[in-house]
Amino acid sequence: xxxxPDQLLDMYRRMVTIRAFDERAADELHAGNIPGAVHSxxxxxxxxxxxxxxxKREDKIxxxxxxxxxxxxxxxDIGFMMCELFGRSNGYCHGKGGSMHIADFSVGMLxxxxxxxxxxxxxxxxxxxxxxxxxxxxxxxxxxxxxxNEGSFHGSLNLASIWKLPVIFVCENNRWAxxxxxxxxxxxxxxxxxxxxxxxxxxTIDGTxxxxxxxxxxxxxxxxxxxxxxxxxxxKTFRWRLHAEQRNDPADPRPQEExxxxxxxxxxxxxxxxxxxxxxxxxxxxxQISDEVAAAVDEAIDFAKASPLPRPEDALTDVFAP
Amino acid sequence: MKELTYGEALMEAFFEEMHRxxxxxxxxxxxxxxxxxxxxxxxxxxxxxxxxxxxxVGAGIGAAGSGFRPxxxxxxxxxxxxAMDQIVNxxxxxxxxxxxxxxxxxxxxxxxxxxxxxxxxxSQSPHPMFMxxxxxxxxMPATPYDAKGLMKSAIRDNNPVVFFEDQMLSTMTTKHxxxxxxxxxxxxxxxxxxxxxxxxxxAISKMVSHALAAAEELxxxxxxxxxxxxxxxxxxxxxxxxxxxxxxGRVVIVDEACLxxxxxxxxxxxxxxxxxxxxxxxxxxxxxxxxxxxxxxSPVMEQFCLPDKxxxxxxxxxxLG
Numbered sequence: 021x022x023x024x025p026d027q028l029l030d031m032y033r034r035m036v037t038i039r040a041f042d043e044r045a046a047d048e049l050h051a052g053n054i055p056g057a058v059h060s061x062x063x064x065x066x067x068x069x070x071x072x073x074x075x076k077r078e079d080k081i082x083x084x085x086x087x088x089x090x091x092x093x094x095x096x097d098i099g100f101m102m103c104e105l106f107g108r109s110n111g112y113c114h115g116k117g118g119s120m121h122i123a124d125f126s127v128g129m130l131x132x133x134x135x136x137x138x139x140x141x142x143x144x145x146x147x148x149x150x151x152x153x154x155x156x157x158x159x160x161x162x163x164x165x166x167x168x169n170e171g172s173f174h175g176s177l178n179l180a181s182i183w184k185l186p187v188i189f190v191c192e193n194n195r196w197a198x199x200x201x202x203x204x205x206x207x208x209x210x211x212x213x214x215x216x217x218x219x220x221x222x223x224t225i226d227g228t229x230x231x232x233x234x235x236x237x238x239x240x241x242x243x244x245x246x247x248x249x250x251x252x253x254x255x256k257t258f259r260w261r262l263h264a265e266q267r268n269d270p271a272d273p274r275p276q277e278e279x280x281x282x283x284x285x286x287x288x289x290x291x292x293x294x295x296x297x298x299x300x301x302x303x304x305x306x307x308q309i310s311d312e313v314a315a316a317v318d319e320a321i322d323f324a325k326a327s328p329l330p331r332p333e334d335a336l337t338d339v340f341a342p
Numbered sequence: 343m344k345e346l347t348y349g350e351a352l353m354e355a356f357f358e359e360m361h362r363x364x365x366x367x368x369x370x371x372x373x374x375x376x377x378x379x380x381x382x383x384x385x386x387x388x389x390x391x392x393x394x395x396x397x398x399v400g401a402g403i404g405a406a407g408s409g410f411r412p413x414x415x416x417x418x419x420x421x422x423x424x425a426m427d428q429i430v431n432x433x434x435x436x437x438x439x440x441x442x443x444x445x446x447x448x449x450x451x452x453x454x455x456x457x458x459x460x461x462x463x464x465s466q467s468p469h470p471m472f473m474x475x476x477x478x479x480x481x482m483p484a485t486p487y488d489a490k491g492l493m494k495s496a497i498r499d500n501n502p503v504v505f506f507e508d509q510m511l512s513t514m515t516t517k518h519x520x521x522x523x524x525x526x527x528x529x530x531x532x533x534x535x536x537x538x539x540x541x542x543x544x545a546i547s548k549m550v551s552h553a554l555a556a557a558e559e560l561x562x563x564x565x566x567x568x569x570x571x572x573x574x575x576x577x578x579x580x581x582x583x584x585x586x587x588x589x590x591g592r593v594v595i596v597d598e599a600c601l602x603x604x605x606x607x608x609x610x611x612x613x614x615x616x617x618x619x620x621x622x623x624x625x626x627x628x629x630x631x632x633x634x635x636x637x638x639x640s641p642v643m644e645q646f647c648l649p650d651k652x653x654x655x656x657x658x659x660x661x662l663g
Contacts, residue, residue: 082404111441112440112441113439113440113441113443114441115441116438116439116441117439117440117441121439121440123436123440123441123443123444124443125407125440125443125444130404130407131436131439131440133432134431135427135432138400138427138428138431140397140400141397141399141400141401141403141404141428142400142401142403142404142407142432144397144400144401145400145401145403145404145405145406145407145408145412146404146405146407146408147404148401148404148405149404149405149408149409149410150408152367152386152387152405152410153409159404171396172396172397172427172428174394174397175392175394175396175397175398176394176397176401178392178394178397179391179392179394179398179401182392183389337442338442339437339438339477340437340477340479340500340501341437341442341445341446341500342500
């Protein structure tokens with residue numbers, strides 16, 4: 021399905037929003053305004069936006085510890101997201117989850133997750149629900165190269181394959197599993213070849229090219245909706261910043277040349293060139309989008325700062341559903 | 343009235359609830375045990391799984407978060423441990439962690455307890471460690487009546503419920519009376535299984551039958567034993583337990599788990615930290631549990647470790663002084 025100019029610009033806006041959100045979140049964390057840690061999605065924007073652009077609002081996704089990008093791409097509100105990072109009561113999780121556990125069930129975002137690989141079984145279950153419902157829904161699990169070494173990867177791909185579940189497994193191979201290089205921790209160079217073991221299609225693509233990601237996702241989503249079962253998509257990408265940013269950042273364990281590879285493959289710059297070359301937008305229009313996004317993120321931060329903190333005793337609510 | 347075994351009573355609960363709610367379905371690690379449901383409900387709602395506990399438990403949680411009510415049956419509770427991330431980090435926490443956005447209604451049911459020479463891995467009673475995970479409800483029925491009524495409530499509950507089916511009880515061929523008409527047993531309501539004046543025995547799951555047998559034996563010696571079954575460990579019917587102990591002034595708590603950190607230990611704390619109950623005590627409370635060892639294989643050693651009627655009687659004599 022060819023994308024209309026307004027869809028392309030919407031994708032661009034979401035990519036820019038993810039980057040601005042995470043840049044500003046890191047600033048606020050280092051300024052002491054956000055507690056805990058933030059796992060920046062910067063550099064991987066094309067994956068979340070490319071995949072989620074092929075989904076409907078009612079389709080489901082599960083995310084990782086690096087979940088801001090997926091959450092924004094699926095359509096969540098950055099104001100409520102920022103409130104959650106600031107630990108405020110009107111955040112998505114009322115301050116109980118924080119950066120690593122944002123969920124927005126109203127847009128099908130079933131949660132970021134602090135456990136590597138934990139989202140694969142959950143998305144498999146969301147796909148099972150979609151299959152039982154029979155309304156054509158699909159589910160996507162985002163996970164990293166590191167998660168492909170978890171047992172949950174093996175169990176989920178096998179289960180999804182035997183039941184032909186409408187699920188898409190999206191591996192974001194950013195070359196680093198926390199502080200360990202994928203080259204020393206994976207038995208294969210391309211995670212997608214593991215799909216052979218589960219009798220399902222697997223493909224490796226350039227995860228910094230949002231249109232390539234979108235086109236691949238479209239095919240996988242169509243397969244899933246047609247009852248043809250799951251697909252494994254490996255998106256080769258780059259993490260620009262630390263595994264996790266904290267008040268006192270540790271040294272980045274990666275070699276300098278590895279760190280520099282990220283900005284050399286900037287998904288936003290690549291997409292901007294495409295849009296201007298194809299005459300979809302002028303540089304001025306793209307600049308205007310960036311300015312609008314910057315203002316929106318400012319507004320989200322102001323909203324978070326002005327929002328109330330939870331009462332301490334709110335910690336005792338929501339353990340059980342009524 | 344009709345007469346059913348523990349296992350038949352549970353099966354009746356499944357039939358009724360699957361008819362009542364089309365969102366109820368089974369994820370089965372041990373498919374054969376639920377085969378009787380297949381002719382009526384089909385394999386889509388009674389799903390045979392690969393032996394991938396982590397994947398299918400997680401899939402159950404994902405389906406629960408997407409509007410369904412899965413019943414997950416790995417067979418034995420010991421297999422929960424290969425799915426422990428999904429149980430501890432996901433099932434117990436995600437409703438809370440996501441600020442209560444969506445309910446996760448599911449039942450995780452499996453057999454537990456010893457007594458069949460199944461050795462340490464297949465004879466354990468791990469319910470106390472689940473008690474320490476906020477976010478799970480825990481059910482331990484002692485009778486066919488309770489098993490059916492509690493299972494129906496567990497399926498209808500909007501939270502993850504871990505349902506412990508003692509393996510001696512669930513394989514027993516003894517039948518008990520079950521009403522013909524529909525009924526449920528609410529979670530969090532203890533049951534006085536026998537009224538008595540002199541001493542309270544709080545007994546969990548299979549231990550209820552040992553407590554009742556002990557009470558019968560002591561009745562002939564003019565000792566009047568009250569037997570209270572909490573039925574669910576989370577929520578715990580603390581007021582009912584305290585009321586019984588305040589009446590008798592003496593308490594023995596019987597739990598098949600290893601002594602340290604047992605459900606009996608928690609119940610003891612719930613009783614003694616309450617001033618009115620503490621003041622009513624005429625003797626220190628007594629826990630009757632398994633010793634702190636993995637359950638052994640050889641019957642002579644296994645029987646030594648698992649609490650039985652004689653251990654309960656010994657405990658009662660201790661608190662009577």
